[in-house]
Amino acid sequence: MIPEIFEDLCGVAPGAIVASVGGGGLVCGIAEGLDKVGWSQVPIVAVETKGADSFRASINANKQVTLPTITSIAAALAVRKVCTKILELYKTRPIFSVVLSDKLAVDACVRFSEDQRALVEPACGASLAAVYGARTTEMRKHGRLPADKPIVVIVCGGSAASIKQLEEWQEAVQRNGCPSPERDHTGID
Incomplete structure (x- = not known):
């Protein structure tokens, strides 16, 4: 995937790569791809939803943490424990953890469907929400x-x-009373 992005951008490094985090494999693969094309210092913005935020919990504890349960509707992110490799990478390269609400993720799915005429799941909506919202700004x-x-x-x-x-x-x-975007208190680490 990163070699294709390298080609599409004519070798000019992007400001960041934004991707959702479940178990950490995608982010690890992105990091490996960035290394292969000489973009090791390109930041990775690793996005999770509240209730499936095992990466953020592990960062906060400075060790691998197993979430007791998953409460997010982002089923593809429903991994109670991230791989140790992503935690090692977090210590050695620019990786930023962003945690957003399910509501922001779902709202981004809706907006993306309107903008691009394509449907995505809330796991992907989380990454889109980081860009549609103010997080990357x-x-x-x-x-x-x-x-x-x-x-x-x-x-x-x-x-x-x-x-x-x-x-x-x-x-x-709506039924679960997720915070509105204005009251979404989760943030960037």
Whole structure:
């Protein structure tokens, strides 16, 4: 995937790669690909939803943590424990952890379906929410990401998505009282 991005960007490094984190394998693969094309210092923005945030919990504990349960609707992120490799990478390269609500992830799924006419699951919606919302803008403002380079979002995870399922996810986040975007208190680490 990274070699294709390298080719598409004519070898010019992006400001960041944004991807969702479940068990950590995708982020580890992205890091390996970045190394292969000479982009080791390109930041990776690793996005999770609250209730499936085993990466953030492990960062906070400074060790691998197993979540007692998964409460997020982002089923593809429903991994109670991340791999140790992602924790090793976090200590040696620019990886930023972002945790967002299910509501923001689902809202991003809806917006993406309107913008691109393609359906994605909330796991992917989490990454899209980081870009549609203010998270990457905040990171640029605070110097964590370069302001003058494109941000690449890894958009994957649509096999379980349908219009009916998207409506059910919207109903679920409303029923569960997820915070609105204005009150979403999770952030960037």
